[in-house]
Amino acid sequence: MSTTNFKHDLFSQFARIAKVMGNGYRLEMLEFLAQGERNVEELARLVGLTVANASQHLQQLRLAGLVKNRKVGHRVFYRLAGEDVVRLLSALREVAERLSGDVRSLIEDYLTVKDSLEPVPARQLLERMRSGEVTVLDVRPPEEYAAGHLPGAVNVPVEELEKHVDALPADREIVAYCRGPHCVLAFDAVARLRERGFDARRLDGGLPEWRLDGLPVEAGGPQGPPWKP
Amino acid sequence: MSTTNFKHDLFSQFARIAKVMGNGYRLEMLEFLAQGERNVEELARLVGLTVANASQHLQQLRLAGLVKNRKVGHRVFYRLAGEDVVRLLSALREVAERLSGDVRSLIEDYLTVKDSLEPVPARQLLERMRSGEVTVLDVRPPEEYAAGHLPGAVNVPVEELEKHVDALPADREIVAYCRGPHCVLAFDAVARLRERGFDARRLDGGLPEWRLDGLPVEAGGPQGPPWKP
DNA sequence: TTTGTATTCAAGAGAATAATTGAACAAGTT
DNA sequence: AACTTGTTCAATTATTCTCTTGAATACAAA
Numbered sequence A, B: 001m002s003t004t005n006f007k008h009d010l011f012s013q014f015a016r017i018a019k020v021m022g023n024g025y026r027l028e029m030l031e032f033l034a035q036g037e038r039n040v041e042e043l044a045r046l047v048g049l050t051v052a053n054a055s056q057h058l059q060q061l062r063l064a065g066l067v068k069n070r071k072v073g074h075r076v077f078y079r080l081a082g083e084d085v086v087r088l089l090s091a092l093r094e095v096a097e098r099l100s101g102d103v104r105s106l107i108e109d110y111l112t113v114k115d116s117l118e119p120v121p122a123r124q125l126l127e128r129m130r131s132g133e134v135t136v137l138d139v140r141p142p143e144e145y146a147a148g149h150l151p152g153a154v155n156v157p158v159e160e161l162e163k164h165v166d167a168l169p170a171d172r173e174i175v176a177y178c179r180g181p182h183c184v185l186a187f188d189a190v191a192r193l194r195e196r197g198f199d200a201r202r203l204d205g206g207l208p209e210w211r212l213d214g215l216p217v218e219a220g221g222p223q224g225p226p227w228k229p
Numbered sequence C: 001t002t003t004g005t006a007t008t009c010a011a012g013a014g015a016a017t018a019a020t021t022g023a024a025c026a027a028g029t030t
Numbered sequence D: 001a002a003c004t005t006g007t008t009c010a011a012t013t014a015t016t017c018t019c020t021t022g023a024a025t026a027c028a029a030a
Helices: A002-021 A024-033 A040-047 A051-063 A083-100 A106-116 A122-130 A142-146 A158-167 A185-195 A207-212 B002-021 B024-033 B040-047 B051-063 B083-099 B101-110 B122-130 B142-146 B158-167 B184-195 B207-212
Strands: A067-072 A075-080 A134-138 A173-177 A200-202 B067-072 B075-080 B134-138 B173-177 B200-203
Touching (some): A002 A051, A002 B024, A024 A051, A024 A075, A024 A083, A024 B002, A040 A075, A051 A075, A075 A083, A083 B002, A083 B083, A122 A134, A158 A185, B002 B051, B024 B040, B024 B075, B024 B083, B040 B051, B040 B075, B051 B067, B075 B083, B083 B207, B184 B200
Parallel strands (some): A173 A200
Antiparallel strands (some): A067 A075
8 A cells, every 4th residue: 555655665764864873983973073064084083984984984974864065175074964963963862861871961072172182191191290290180079089099189079170170270281080981070070171271181091990000099088179289 | 992992882872772773664663652552463563574573673672772661461562761762753754854855755745735734833732722612633543542642632543534524523623633743644634624625734743742742641542433522 | 297185986705684484482261 | 281372582594784905086286
């Protein structure tokens, strides 16, 4: 019957769009594109693919109508095809967040500042701490700080960041860390600090990873927030 | 490395959901489930799959967290896992409709009279229902009607419309609705009613959208067709 | 023109997905 | 207990997707 065929065709069309979104790399590129136009090479670098591969993924997104592109010189810039794509991404995030809880909408924060958010490797941080050229910020709750933290780290929980932000040194780089690679606190802190003009970065990993590397940990009572160098 | 893993995990989680929606049959089942609970056999019949196959598709939907199920006797009833899934389906439809000329033409081919059938906004309908100046017609199958419908709606499946058309009040406006914006039943019903001189229009959206707006839904057994005001 | 750069195309190996079949499992029924 | 029914599981095959590789295009600069 015609209705059945109609239905079948219709849902196949719908499914094509969902199918194209059903790939981690393509979704990641879409999220980056939601921040603004990007060319192929940038996108490939951001998501960690070869240019050829990224290009093919982008073709699929284009054929599905989720993105558009324009040529400038010999680069091709891609962008989202419309606001409805943003809404679709939001709806998808909403469902994903209900399922995985911890994820949160931090993705946006993470993506907006990603370029400048290259994490500082642990050993590199240790050297620069020793030469006294960085401020190390522990953004975990005080209890966790008390149980062990990086030597000389200042404890400012994320919730209190706004309160104490003025006491932080503005002329030195700040490196924030929290629980580990899946912990969102440090991302959040760095994003906020950068908004206020600080030169802030994130430690690669958290305290457990630091420990695993055999690097020194300072134990002991809570250290009063903002402390001047 | 941690950043990469973080990203990878995050977007893989993400993509799993989209991937599961990237299949016409699964999408179609989701649309049916947006109307109310169904057991496996019903769903298999509705979308035209073998029971075993439908069951496997449903497992995937369940593992992705899009649907939940409960056992009653030896049937298993499936339902959507939450309202966010309805929103996700809507967002997908929105994109599909805007960008896919194919979908648009499919709809228009089938619904030649679409333009003349301006839909009634949900809230406007609610007001006019309350003042009793419209007849609300639910043209979905009785099972779906029983699973939930607009308060005071009369259930007349499209196939039986011709039979019962004489019992409908000719002096008041009739507003028909069915499953959602792409459901053809209400279009069909309105077209037929207009042919017979009724002042008929279509609700903007279907029952799932009505629910999402937080508007009242009446549950309960089948209400006998044509009922006089 | 030649050279270099950014992107796309095309083909093949390896992995993942879908439909089919038949068997396995529970929860009622006889 | 044996049987029936509705659902799920497991194995097979066909199909589709993904990544890699290397070549082809298009544009810009020398």
